[in-house]
Amino acid sequence: MVVKKVGILGATGTVGQRFITLLDEHPEFEIAVLGASARSSGKKYEDAARWKQSKAMPEKVAKMIVSECDPKLFSECSIVFSGLDAEFAGEIEKNFRAANIPVLSNAKNYRRDPVVPLIVPTVNTEHFDVVKKQQEQLGLQRGFIVTNSNCSTAGVVVPLKAMQDAFGPIEKVTVTTMQAISGAGYPGVSSLDILDNVVPFIGGEEEKIEWEVRKILGSTNEDLSGFKLTDTVVSAQCNRVPVLDGHTSCVAVKFAGKAPSVEEIKKALVNYRCEANKLGCFSAPKQPIHVFDEKNPDRPQPRLDREAERGYAVSVGRIRPDSIFDIKFVSLVHNTVLGAAGAGILNAEVAVKKGLI
Amino acid sequence: MVVKKVGILGATGTVGQRFITLLDEHPEFEIAVLGASARSSGKKYEDAARWKQSKAMPEKVAKMIVSECDPKLFSECSIVFSGLDAEFAGEIEKNFRAANIPVLSNAKNYRRDPVVPLIVPTVNTEHFDVVKKQQEQLGLQRGFIVTNSNCSTAGVVVPLKAMQDAFGPIEKVTVTTMQAISGAGYPGVSSLDILDNVVPFIGGEEEKIEWEVRKILGSTNEDLSGFKLTDTVVSAQCNRVPVLDGHTSCVAVKFAGKAPSVEEIKKALVNYRCEANKLGCFSAPKQPIHVFDEKNPDRPQPRLDREAERGYAVSVGRIRPDSIFDIKFVSLVHNTVLGAAGAGILNAEVAVKKGLI
Amino acid sequence: MVVKKVGILGATGTVGQRFITLLDEHPEFEIAVLGASARSSGKKYEDAARWKQSKAMPEKVAKMIVSECDPKLFSECSIVFSGLDAEFAGEIEKNFRAANIPVLSNAKNYRRDPVVPLIVPTVNTEHFDVVKKQQEQLGLQRGFIVTNSNCSTAGVVVPLKAMQDAFGPIEKVTVTTMQAISGAGYPGVSSLDILDNVVPFIGGEEEKIEWEVRKILGSTNEDLSGFKLTDTVVSAQCNRVPVLDGHTSCVAVKFAGKAPSVEEIKKALVNYRCEANKLGCFSAPKQPIHVFDEKNPDRPQPRLDREAERGYAVSVGRIRPDSIFDIKFVSLVHNTVLGAAGAGILNAEVAVKKGLI
Amino acid sequence: MVVKKVGILGATGTVGQRFITLLDEHPEFEIAVLGASARSSGKKYEDAARWKQSKAMPEKVAKMIVSECDPKLFSECSIVFSGLDAEFAGEIEKNFRAANIPVLSNAKNYRRDPVVPLIVPTVNTEHFDVVKKQQEQLGLQRGFIVTNSNCSTAGVVVPLKAMQDAFGPIEKVTVTTMQAISGAGYPGVSSLDILDNVVPFIGGEEEKIEWEVRKILGSTNEDLSGFKLTDTVVSAQCNRVPVLDGHTSCVAVKFAGKAPSVEEIKKALVNYRCEANKLGCFSAPKQPIHVFDEKNPDRPQPRLDREAERGYAVSVGRIRPDSIFDIKFVSLVHNTVLGAAGAGILNAEVAVKKGLI
Structure with missing residues (x-):
């Protein structure tokens, strides 16, 4: 099994922190880039984030330098998980998709988009079938946005x-x-x-x-x-x-x-x-x-x-x-596992199995 | 205005305590007798009750001796308020009614009785009209049971x-x-x-x-x-x-x-x-x-x-x-005022105005 | 007894709200002016404040228009109570004192000032004796700052x-x-x-x-x-x-x-x-x-x-x-009565009795 | 490594439940007998215990029949862990020791006993050395009591x-x-x-x-x-x-x-x-x-x-x-791991290494 490198957008926030704890021991995904606001970028993650999880911050993550949410900085990533606030998610997620990086988003911005699947991973993963239409409309090979639910x-x-x-x-x-x-x-x-x-x-x-x-x-x-x-x-x-x-x-x-x-x-x-x-x-x-x-x-x-x-x-x-x-x-x-970060991760696992990533 | 003496059944419990705080400065009702289980009777109220109200226990009440729930000991009372547990309320409240002492009860036991009014005092006080039927059936002059709601x-x-x-x-x-x-x-x-x-x-x-x-x-x-x-x-x-x-x-x-x-x-x-x-x-x-x-x-x-x-x-x-x-x-x-003790008190006020007490 | 008009600085904050509830039925002090930041000034108090007290906002206060914390707008006040944040209290309280308005402050800024009394009203009200020195140094007739404790x-x-x-x-x-x-x-x-x-x-x-x-x-x-x-x-x-x-x-x-x-x-x-x-x-x-x-x-x-x-x-x-x-x-x-707003109010009562206000 | 069978006394209580969750995946100890009061004995554990742990009750444990705390019923056990209330621990733990079953106890009863070690496992495991004296005094080969701290x-x-x-x-x-x-x-x-x-x-x-x-x-x-x-x-x-x-x-x-x-x-x-x-x-x-x-x-x-x-x-x-x-x-x-059940378990691990069990 090839381990895929992944990025996290909004990595310092509550959902971002949960992405990190869930991905920490994940056998298929490896955290490669942590993205956050300009205020956090350039800092070590342990200095940028106010960690509120009852599981300790993974040591490897603690020392990683936080990046801005710019697709160029995530070029090694096969996937990005987005825990961005709605205020920023619209623009940033679009940019990542345009850069042909699949985005698994927890934000609400694209949930009502007619060609963006809204997927709860234990419910309606057949909705991934519309990803092709999304890519076709935008002329993209690999990039897409799939959201999980509220x-x-x-x-x-x-x-x-x-x-x-x-x-x-x-x-x-x-x-x-x-x-x-x-x-x-x-x-x-x-x-x-x-x-x-x-x-x-x-x-x-x-x-x-x-x-x-x-x-x-x-x-x-x-x-x-x-x-x-x-x-x-x-x-x-x-x-x-x-x-x-x-x-x-x-x-x-x-x-x-x-x-x-x-x-x-x-x-x-x-x-x-x-x-x-x-x-x-x-x-x-x-x-x-x-x-x-x-x-x-x-x-x-x-x-x-x-x-x-x-x-x-x-x-x-x-x-x-x-x-x-x-x-x-x-x-x-x-609410922060199947209701947020966990949904994104399991959606990504399904997408990999389906050959979309 | 004549001040009426009242008794409280189940005086040491949570609802009983709320009856006490609400009656403490009541202009028409004066706490005369406090009734509780045999375990508490004979003790000073302050020694019998584990007081859990944020308002301090009234000094006068603290020194009162708790009585058993026997109607003979409440003969001076025009009304008794019952905060008894359902386990005991059925028998005790019946005894008080039979002794011609009006009972305003918070217990569930008689709520479904066809001649016992179930009254929320800001809703259906016209249901007091059935009290006469209740008294008639039982051959009582003054005794009755009226319940408040859950x-x-x-x-x-x-x-x-x-x-x-x-x-x-x-x-x-x-x-x-x-x-x-x-x-x-x-x-x-x-x-x-x-x-x-x-x-x-x-x-x-x-x-x-x-x-x-x-x-x-x-x-x-x-x-x-x-x-x-x-x-x-x-x-x-x-x-x-x-x-x-x-x-x-x-x-x-x-x-x-x-x-x-x-x-x-x-x-x-x-x-x-x-x-x-x-x-x-x-x-x-x-x-x-x-x-x-x-x-x-x-x-x-x-x-x-x-x-x-x-x-x-x-x-x-x-x-x-x-x-x-x-x-x-x-x-x-x-829940402990209009949903319990307060309902009993306001019901009693209405009953007094209606001449039932 | 002459009722004195009072102002509240930082009226929309937590301590300010407590000043309002405590002063609402005060027999000697009447709230005349409510001061807050430029963001709140000009609004009705009910629109400017996020009320978090379990006692309802007094109706009279709800309709008052909030002022900026400018001494000119408080000229009718015999006293101002300050619930200001330390960030603003230093400058504003000094201005009120200079305008000869006594300031009873909950802020920390002047607690260590050598001529500003730090008074817990049930402890050391004899410290008011140093107010004269403070006024003398600054050439003031009536203005002073007295703080209460943390x-x-x-x-x-x-x-x-x-x-x-x-x-x-x-x-x-x-x-x-x-x-x-x-x-x-x-x-x-x-x-x-x-x-x-x-x-x-x-x-x-x-x-x-x-x-x-x-x-x-x-x-x-x-x-x-x-x-x-x-x-x-x-x-x-x-x-x-x-x-x-x-x-x-x-x-x-x-x-x-x-x-x-x-x-x-x-x-x-x-x-x-x-x-x-x-x-x-x-x-x-x-x-x-x-x-x-x-x-x-x-x-x-x-x-x-x-x-x-x-x-x-x-x-x-x-x-x-x-x-x-x-x-x-x-x-x-x-903590918000004797530890904050109540201390200011009782300190003011003492100051009135002592003829300082 | 030989897996040792262990018993739990007071298995339905809060400390007993924590023993179970900690022992569930323990590589050296296997839960063989669950002891509780006469009221619980004879029932399936899932029917006897009101489980309050955030980790689910292990399936194997759920179906085990609860025993009375009688040493005869624990003869297959190399160790018993006691989460008994102090009211019962004194007598029962003594009986197990007398039956030559080592007791690791969370109860306070024997903590002040001059020949009973009181051990926090990351602090003073050298106190196990007094176990021999305890056995000598009582003429026991294997039985002993060791307590953990409050x-x-x-x-x-x-x-x-x-x-x-x-x-x-x-x-x-x-x-x-x-x-x-x-x-x-x-x-x-x-x-x-x-x-x-x-x-x-x-x-x-x-x-x-x-x-x-x-x-x-x-x-x-x-x-x-x-x-x-x-x-x-x-x-x-x-x-x-x-x-x-x-x-x-x-x-x-x-x-x-x-x-x-x-x-x-x-x-x-x-x-x-x-x-x-x-x-x-x-x-x-x-x-x-x-x-x-x-x-x-x-x-x-x-x-x-x-x-x-x-x-x-x-x-x-x-x-x-x-x-x-x-x-x-x-x-x-x-408090329920190193402060209670976990202390007993780690104490037992040390005792095994030291050859006492």
């Missing part, structure tokens, strides 16, 4: 995909999230705002969930020129809670067709496998959805369950009939 | 009542709660279960909300022999979060008739007044519902808003159209 | 003063603090830094405690030209903990002379009264030090005890012999 | 040992701890007691630190018949803070001889190695003490540093001169 979207869309596969189209979904502070970056949420408190608002978050679910659960056009969104109507209510990592969602689902039983749903979730499993990707969770049954009525919980399969699995519990919709349940995702 | 029910039912009054019957409601730890009493929730965590399950809580809303929003029978529940279908999902006081709920509502606009709803909530206002009750909030508009998109928040009108008002914000139901909003209630 | 200093110096008064000079003191997040202002401490965490460092804090204690416990020169610091050696270790309000300190004390018994110390603390008591100041705590005895071995605690006497009292517990020093104990102060 | 003691004694080795006897030490809630077991600390709070008292904790440090830093008698305590005077002040894992301590030290410089101390801590290193024990930290220098003035922090070397290393920072003692610093230990 962090809270990821926790919802994995079980929904398993249900849609097993029981057909989903008509309506309500989601109420309780989101971790790490989702807001650093310094992010002031402690005065969240200690002994709930903040029932996260700007732009509800709109992201409501739209992204429909693109991710949707299909590619027959000619692979773009995507058909599902007709699912999603209504989201988003809250910030005093939790470090792990977004918890209370979800209710109405199917377009006949409602399955609770037992049928459990079975569908437990047995769900994704393409990343079949391709044998290194970071793919053995079981993309962990299910808690009646013996554990108070699970999933972020502190206990967010690390399931190193953060790449979604945990689901409390599956029960609903008096208004068909069923309701609780879902948990590690 | 803590999380209170936060939802106040805005729903204002909407029902203004726009007619409500067809469907979904509620996702984020509930404070004080709702579980002391020692209650282990810190290991809730620090950096969410627990997406509270035993029996969802069923309480789903049923209690329908009785509280319902009407009395024409002959005042009982209650007609509304046809509203309620689906609740309950979570415990690391908040000390204040239950936050994300609510979505579908009306049976034409949906009002967001502006119409805001106006209805702001202008809502209850019978306790008209009767001039001491503890009645001037404005039972505080409304946050677009200038404060991140409110209500428990830490900032739970003390609105000393905990007797409900705060509502983020009223906006919903893509599945008609509207959605966020509601906040102080 | 927030963590206040919790330590009140019991030390009571002990010094009763048992003579203190030779050595060690202090380990556990400080609330509100001490760092807003946004201040990132939630990612403090949830499930302790930060064992607060820049400059240890030096402040170690020096300020000596000035506050010191005396004025005989000719009232300045201050004599005590010889007390203080060693401080400061930590930030996940607490909203209330700084807790573990203290050990070695007296220069014979060590008193634990009982003698308790008695000295309980009986301690300050000049603000004797002068009958409105905000003066009836008992400046609340003492917990062996029946409450786990007190004081910030959540339960910070509001003692509206935050103007210090709470002390666990007084016990020490194997290295003479005694050790735990002390708690409300 | 959780908060461990964080202090490791750096003190390195300093004592390098700079000679320590005269005085003050310690102020900020301890995690996991140290109190489950349910342990009520969330109502610790959210937004500090509890400045932990029953018995200060006495443990003050005495245990002296035994651990002490030496064995020349004839290996027992231990000589050091003359170090220790004064401890203990606090509970809202942290899940990791005890932080602020420490000040006065040496009996000449005070070393800060640089000398840093060097001594960085270079410190223990017998477990030399013996090549599996769980031994490569560097028993991690040191933060001036570039990281706000470290160690429990959330970021508790997992250093899988919880077996102590982290030290803020080493600086003290105005009363010689130096002061901050120390952090993972």
